[in-house]
Amino acid sequence: xxxxxxxxxxxxxxxxxxxxxxxxxxxxxxxxxxxxxxxxxxxxxxxxxxxxxxxxxxxxxxxxxxxxxxxxxxxxxxxxxxxxxxxxxxxxxxxxxxxxxxxxxxxxxxxxxxxxxxxxxxxxxxxxxxxxxxxxxxxxxxxxxxxxxxxxxxxxxxxxxxxxxxxxxxxxxxxxxxxxxxxxxxxxxxxxxxxxxxxxxxxxxxxxxxxxxxxxxxxxxxxxxxxxxxxxxxxxxxxxxxxxxxxxxxxxxxxxxxxxxxxxxxxxxxxxxxxxxxxxxxxxxxxxxxxxxxxxxxxxxxxxxxxxxxxxxxxxxxxxxxxxxxxxxxxxxxxxxxxxxxxxxxxxxxxxxxxxxxxxxxxxxxxxxxxxxxxxxxxxxxxxxxxxxxxxxxxxxxx
Amino acid sequence: xxxxxxxxxxxxxxxxxxxxxxxxxxxxxxxxxxxxxxxxxxxxxxxxxxxxxxxxxxxxxxxxxxxxxxxxxxxxxxxxxxxxxxxxxxxxxxxxxxxxxxxxxxxxxxxxxxxxxxxxxxxxxxxxxxxxxxxxxxxxxxxxxxxxxxxxxxxxxxxxxxxxxxxxxxxxxxxxxxxxxxxxxxxxxxxxxxxxxxxxxxxxxxxxxxxxxxxxxxxxxxxxxxxxxxxxxxxxxxxxxxxxxxxxxxxxxxxxxxxxxxxxxxxxxxxxxxxxxxxxxxxxxxxxxxxxxxxxxxxxxxxxxxxxxxxxxxxxxxxxxxxxxxxxxxxxxxxxxxxxxxxxxxxxxxxxxxxxxxxxxxxxxxxxxxxxxxxxxxxxxxxxxxxxxxxxxxxxxxxxxxxxxxxxxxxxxxxxxxxxxxxxxxxxxxxxxxxx
Numbered sequence: 149x150x151x152x153x154x155x156x157x158x159x160x161x162x163x164x165x166x167x168x169x170x171x172x173x174x175x176x177x178x179x180x181x182x183x184x185x186x187x188x189x190x191x192x193x194x195x196x197x198x199x200x201x202x203x204x205x206x207x208x209x210x211x212x213x214x215x216x217x218x219x220x221x222x223x224x225x226x227x228x229x230x231x232x233x234x235x236x237x238x239x240x241x242x243x244x245x246x247x248x249x250x251x252x253x254x255x256x257x258x259x260x261x262x263x264x265x266x267x268x269x270x271x272x273x274x275x276x277x278x279x280x281x282x283x284x285x286x287x288x289x290x291x292x293x294x295x296x297x298x299x300x301x302x303x304x305x306x307x308x309x310x311x312x313x314x315x316x317x318x319x320x321x322x323x324x325x326x327x328x329x330x331x332x333x334x335x336x337x338x339x340x341x342x343x344x345x346x347x348x349x350x351x352x353x354x355x356x357x358x359x360x361x362x363x364x365x366x367x368x369x370x371x372x373x374x375x376x377x378x379x380x381x382x383x384x385x386x387x388x389x390x391x392x393x394x395x396x397x398x399x400x401x402x403x404x405x406x407x408x409x410x411x412x413x414x415x416x417x418x419x420x421x422x423x424x425x426x427x428x429x430x431x432x433x434x435x436x437x438x439x440x441x442x443x444x445x446x447x448x449x450x451x452x453x454x455x456x457x458x459x460x461x462x463x464x465x466x467x468x469x470x471x472x473x474x475x476x477x478x479x480x481x482x483x484x485x486x487x488x489x490x491x492x493x494x495x496x497x498x499x500x501x502x503x504x505x506x507x508x509x510x511x512x513x514x515x516x517x518x519x520x521x522x523x524x525x526x527x528x529x530x531x532x533x534x535x536x537x538x539x540x541x542x543x544x545x546x547x
Numbered sequence: 548x549x550x551x552x553x554x555x556x557x558x559x560x561x562x563x564x565x566x567x568x569x570x571x572x573x574x575x576x577x578x579x580x581x582x583x584x585x586x587x588x589x590x591x592x593x594x595x596x597x598x599x600x601x602x603x604x605x606x607x608x609x610x611x612x613x614x615x616x617x618x619x620x621x622x623x624x625x626x627x628x629x630x631x632x633x634x635x636x637x638x639x640x641x642x643x644x645x646x647x648x649x650x651x652x653x654x655x656x657x658x659x660x661x662x663x664x665x666x667x668x669x670x671x672x673x674x675x676x677x678x679x680x681x682x683x684x685x686x687x688x689x690x691x692x693x694x695x696x697x698x699x700x701x702x703x704x705x706x707x708x709x710x711x712x713x714x715x716x717x718x719x720x721x722x723x724x725x726x727x728x729x730x731x732x733x734x735x736x737x738x739x740x741x742x743x744x745x746x747x748x749x750x751x752x753x754x755x756x757x758x759x760x761x762x763x764x765x766x767x768x769x770x771x772x773x774x775x776x777x778x779x780x781x782x783x784x785x786x787x788x789x790x791x792x793x794x795x796x797x798x799x800x801x802x803x804x805x806x807x808x809x810x811x812x813x814x815x816x817x818x819x820x821x822x823x824x825x826x827x828x829x830x831x832x833x834x835x836x837x838x839x840x841x842x843x844x845x846x847x848x849x850x851x852x853x854x855x856x857x858x859x860x861x862x863x864x865x866x867x868x869x870x871x872x873x874x875x876x877x878x879x880x881x882x883x884x885x886x887x888x889x890x891x892x893x894x895x896x897x898x899x900x901x902x903x904x905x906x907x908x909x910x911x912x913x914x915x916x917x918x919x920x921x922x923x924x925x926x927x928x929x930x931x932x933x934x935x936x937x938x939x940x941x942x943x944x945x946x947x948x949x950x951x952x953x954x955x956x957x958x959x960x961x962x963x964x965x966x967x968x969x970x971x972x973x974x975x976x977x978x979x980x981x982x983x
Contacts, residue, residue: 159579166579217809413970464789
């Protein structure tokens with residue numbers, strides 16, 4: 149009798165387990181459709197979050213177990229890898245670290261090594277370690293020049309340069325320009341991988357003006373405003389480097405940071421000033437751009453974080469950018485409806501699972517959203533094109 | 548040689564009668580188990596539960612399960628050992644896998660030497676001292692210390708403890724089966740499985756019930772790992788300058804503590820996988836969020852660790868001191884357990900993360916937790932019997948109050964433990980008072 153009951157219990161448990169597993173499978177499969185169902189966005193986002201393993205590797209917790217588990221998630225195994233980029237963040241990155249980065253002991257702290265190529269190092273640099281903007285210094289006549297500023301997301305990290313956002317944008321803007329009407333567009337890409345807002349500000353102030361752009365298209369993405377936002381500031385404090393800009397000097401003074409204290413103390417002191425520091429960087433850049441007679445457009449640019457984490461992190465600082473009185477193009481909803489973002493990653497097989505960069509297909513999707521957002525916002529289109537002309541149809545659509 | 552290689556006890560040897568009958572095959576039951584295993588693999592892949600190494604480990608485990616099931620009982624454990632050793636070479640590479648197996652065999656060889664136990668123990672200690680020195684100097688191959696530590700750092704203590712009191716010399720297959728556990732190659736943070744328990748529970752009841760239990764735990768662990776991601780998602784917003792109300796602080800504290808489900812999930816997946824091969828091990832976490840006292844939390848959330856500490860620290864001290872009074876022996880034993888736990892967590896961090904990682908917050912956490920356990924233990928000695936007699940609604944309220952008090956206190960000290968420094972913790976605890 150007891151044996152029969154035991155058998156029934158095992159069998160019942162087996163069917164319950166199978167049903168639970170089937171339900172989990174159905175949830176995963178239906179997530180993309182849920183995005184389109186009224187009231188389905190939150191469940192779809194949560195399923196998307198559950199389907200993404202990068203969270204296991206990107207945990208920032210300082211808890212004892214989290215630290216060990218994070219270490220466990222970093223690759224230490226040897227597999228044959230099909231694509232060289234898959235090694236980024238792993239052994240090859242360490243081996244190349246001397247070449248990838250050069251410490252400059254100035255406000256920007258470091259720059260990329262010379263003569264890198266995207267297929268090995270994720271980025272292409274010239275002999276001085278600069279990212280080649282791909283255009284001559286002198287602007288040709290009848291040309292509207294757009295300077296693209298940002299970090300690795302807009303620089304096209306890990307993809308062939310011609311498939312990144314900047315070149316795709318330039319190509320789209322110049323569609324139907326063969327008839328010679330209106331200006332041609334040039335998108336000069338000044339985006340620099342791993343740079344943060346103060347460094348981007350410095351590029352905008354120091355490197356861009358000789359190119360005389362008409363528009364500064366400035367990326368604002370999660371990395372620039374969220375957990376890593378203070379890394380370079382902490383470094384310049386610890387290295388005793390002059391902060392270069394008045395807003396930084398002022399806030400450093402108020403926060404009471406000093407070179408002699410620990411990194412964690414500096415971080416703790418700067419934390420309450422995060423919003424003020426982000427605002428300071430953007431407003432200083434905006435003032436500089438205005439002094440050059442150019443226009444600033446903010447581009448809220450998504451990364452491929454799970455769910456809507458990327459959007460949540462950027463929208464967390466909306467009080468800063470909404471008060472700036474500059475056109476804003478918000479692309480953060482671009483990947484809504486993609487519960488599995490792995491096929492869109494620049495390095496889908498990166499063993500560290502930390503890659504959030506876009507591949508060529510993802511940039512095309514982003515550009516399509518960009519076009520749609522401009523269609524909805526004539527002011528942004530006017531700021532970008534410098535005219536009231538009719539906006540181009542968004543890529544992949546027809547009128 | 549036969550003695551050296553001896554695997555599981557069989558009915559022809561000195562095993563309890565009927566062990567082999569628990570391994571009796573049944574096509575229908577096998578199909579039912581296999582159906583779940585296939586679905587499980589699909590879920591693990593669809594949700595990208597861990598990394599690529601885990602995907603491979605899962606594939607090997609589930610594939611081996613299907614073969615292992617049909618093998619004659621006497622070959623089952625040998626087969627598992629062969630798969631585990633082969634997987635070490637495949638997953639870790641020839642260098643690290645070979646080194647891992649080579650060192651394991653060397654340790655076994657030392658433990659088989661026909662010399663007194665203390666000399667064998669001293670030789671193994673010397674080997675570990677050399678490896679610790681090598682790890683401290685970063686002289687070991689990349690990735691090797693974590694996986695070697697994950698496998699040997701604690702289990703070697705238990706194994707040596709058990710063979711010290713064993714009347715039989717160590718045998719190779721049980722040694723290999725105990726140390727080279729498949730999921731351990733991808734989960735370096737691993738439950739401290741007890742050697743004697745592993746041997747005792749091998750096919751101790753009907754295999755299908757054991758395997759079903761294993762699948763249940765893997766599903767439960769997987770669900771917890773998925774839950775972890777949702778917790779992470781909601782906790783993500785609370786970077787330091789965003790904790791600007793008491794509610795935000797409390798939410799951040801609770802979510803930070805709940806992130807423990809990652810370890811709980813990982814342990815349950817790992818133990819569940821071992822159950823698929825007939826080892827009827829105890830569960831790794833048992834409804835620890837519903838613990839009604841600190842000692843209850845210790846028993847539910849640290850099941851394997853608690854057993855390990857009781858075996859190698861508490862009992863030896865207790866039995867040595869009990870002539871001076873049971874209460875004194877209990878108190879000293881408990882205090883010693885937490886001092887050793889604190890030290891061994893640093894030792895664990897040294898192997899798995901490459902740093903001793905002793906911070907003030909670690910020391911304070913273990914000191915507070917140990918003190919709470921000690922006080923609760925003394926209180927239970929004093930009033931425990933009386934409290935157990937309280938039934939009905941008063942008993943239920945008392946229990947509920949205990950659960951809330953335990954959860955709140957553990958959440959609080961866990962938050963402290965999760966801070967990188969005391970200063971940072973004070974900042975996090977007080978920032979909200981300033982408002983925005």
